[in-house]
Amino acid sequence: MSPRGRALLAELPAYDDTAALAMGERLRRQGFEPALVAAAMTQARLRARAVAKLGPDAERLLLTADGLEQATRREVAERRAARLAAGGARRVADLGCGIGADSLAFARAGLQVLAVERDPVTAAVARANAAAAGLAHLVDVVEGDATQVGLDGCDAAYLDPARRGQGRRRYDPQQWSPPWEFVRRVAGQTPRTVAKVAPGIEHALVPAGAEAEWVSVDGDVVEAAVWFGPLAGAWPRTATLLPSGASVSGPATSPPPAREPGAFLYEPDGAVIRAGLVAEAAQEVEGWLLDPTIAYVSADRHLPTRLMTAYVVHESAPFSLRRVAAMLRARGAGDVVVKKRGTAVVPESFRAQVLKSLPERGRGPSVTVVLTRVLGAHTALVVERL
Structure with a gap:
C-alpha cells in the first residue's frame, strides 16, 4: 500500500508462473527489498487467479489468499x-x-x-x-x-x-x-x-x-x-x-411416479437438485423421474427449459461393460463421455476399459453414455446432447 509498493505493482507484467522466479530475481537486482518483491509477486499471482471470480476488478484490488x-x-x-x-x-x-x-x-x-x-x-x-x-x-x-x-x-x-x-x-x-x-x-x-x-x-x-x-x-x-x-x-x-x-421456486413437492425412459433425458442443474426442486423442473417439461432417488428426468417430447440440459435417448439396456461396448461399436464410436448418477462406477476407469474395445478408437465420433438406475436397476443409456 506504500507508494513504492503501488509503483512496483503497476510496473509488473501479466503474471506468468513459468517466469515468476526470474522476474523476482530481476526486481531484487533493481534494488527492491526482497519482502516487497515477494508481496508484489504474491499480489500478481492472486490477481491472475481472481479474474474468473472478480472480473475487471481483479487487476486493481489488493487480495489475500483466504480473502x-x-x-x-x-x-x-x-x-x-x-x-x-x-x-x-x-x-x-x-x-x-x-x-x-x-x-x-x-x-x-x-x-x-x-x-x-x-x-x-x-x-x-x-x-x-x-x-x-x-x-x-x-x-x-x-x-x-x-x-x-x-x-x-x-x-x-x-x-x-x-x-x-x-x-x-x-x-x-x-x-x-x-x-x-x-x-x-x-x-x-x-x-x-x-x-x-x-x-x-x-x-x-x-x-x-x-x-x-x-x-x-x-x-x-x-x-x-x-x-x-x-x-x-x-x-x-x-x-x-x-x-x-x-x-x-416451490415448496418441494413430491415427484411424479418413476418409470422407464422416454425419448428424452433431462439433467437438472445442480442448483435445482440442491434446492430439492427436481419435481418442479420435471413439471416444466411434462416429465418424470427414472428412479425415485435419482435426479434424472425423462419425457416423451422435447420442451425447451433453462433449468435442465436435454439429451435425445438413442437406446438403453441393463448395465454391463459388454453391453455398453457393443452399443458403442454399433455406432462407430471413437471416444466416449461417461456420465453417472446413482452408481458406484468410476467414470475414468470405465471409460478406459470401454475404449480398449472400440475398433474406431480415436477416429469415430464421441458418444455419451449415462450410467444410472432405472426403477432400481442399473442401466446404461446412450444419449446425444441437444
Whole structure:
C-alpha cells in the first residue's frame, strides 16, 4: 500500500508462473527489498487467479489468499446487492466483509455500507479496495468483531460466516464464525438480513418464513443464500441459474411416479437438485423421474427449459461393460463421455476399459453414455446432447 509498493505493482507484467522466479530475481537486482518483491509477486499471482471470480476488478484490488477463496463471484454479489436495494435497503452492515467484494457490490448498487472485519490486515485491504474502486465515500470499513458492532442506522445486514477453522471445514453451523444462532439473532433485530452459506446447508436449518436460494454459475453451484424478513420470496426454496437468470421456486413437492425412459433425458442443474426442486423442473417439461432417488428426468417430447440440459435417448439396456461396448461399436464410436448418477462406477476407469474395445478408437465420433438406475436397476443409456 506504500507508494513504492503501488509503483512496483503497476510496473509488473501479466503474471506468468513459468517466469515468476526470474522476474523476482530481476526486481531484487533493481534494488527492491526482497519482502516487497515477494508481496508484489504474491499480489500478481492472486490477481491472475481472481479474474474468473472478480472480473475487471481483479487487476486493481489488493487480495489475500483466504480473502480471494471466500470472496463472492462478482455476478452473484451484484445480483444480491440489486435484490437488497429493490427490497428497500439503504444502509447495509456487511458483518465480516473480508477483502470487501460484497461491500463493493452493495456500494455500486447505491447502498451505504458499514463493513466490519476482525482481522487488521484484511480490514486494511478492504479499505484500500474501496478506495481503489472509487467507492470509499460509500463504504465505511470498521476493524472489529462483527458480533459486537452496533447496527444503529443500518436497515439491512449481510453475513458470510467463515466455515473453515485451522485448515478444516466446519460442518456444524454452531462452529461457524459467527455461528448460525448469531445470524438468526441479527435477522430478528434487522429484518432485511441475508446470509451466504455453503450449498450443502441442511434444509432443516432454514427457519419458517425465510427463503433459501441456491445459485449456480455456468452449471457450477457456487453458494446458497438465506433471505429473511421482507427480503424472502413467497416460496421457501429457490434455485437460480446464472448467467441466464432462470429460476424455479416451490415448496418441494413430491415427484411424479418413476418409470422407464422416454425419448428424452433431462439433467437438472445442480442448483435445482440442491434446492430439492427436481419435481418442479420435471413439471416444466411434462416429465418424470427414472428412479425415485435419482435426479434424472425423462419425457416423451422435447420442451425447451433453462433449468435442465436435454439429451435425445438413442437406446438403453441393463448395465454391463459388454453391453455398453457393443452399443458403442454399433455406432462407430471413437471416444466416449461417461456420465453417472446413482452408481458406484468410476467414470475414468470405465471409460478406459470401454475404449480398449472400440475398433474406431480415436477416429469415430464421441458418444455419451449415462450410467444410472432405472426403477432400481442399473442401466446404461446412450444419449446425444441437444
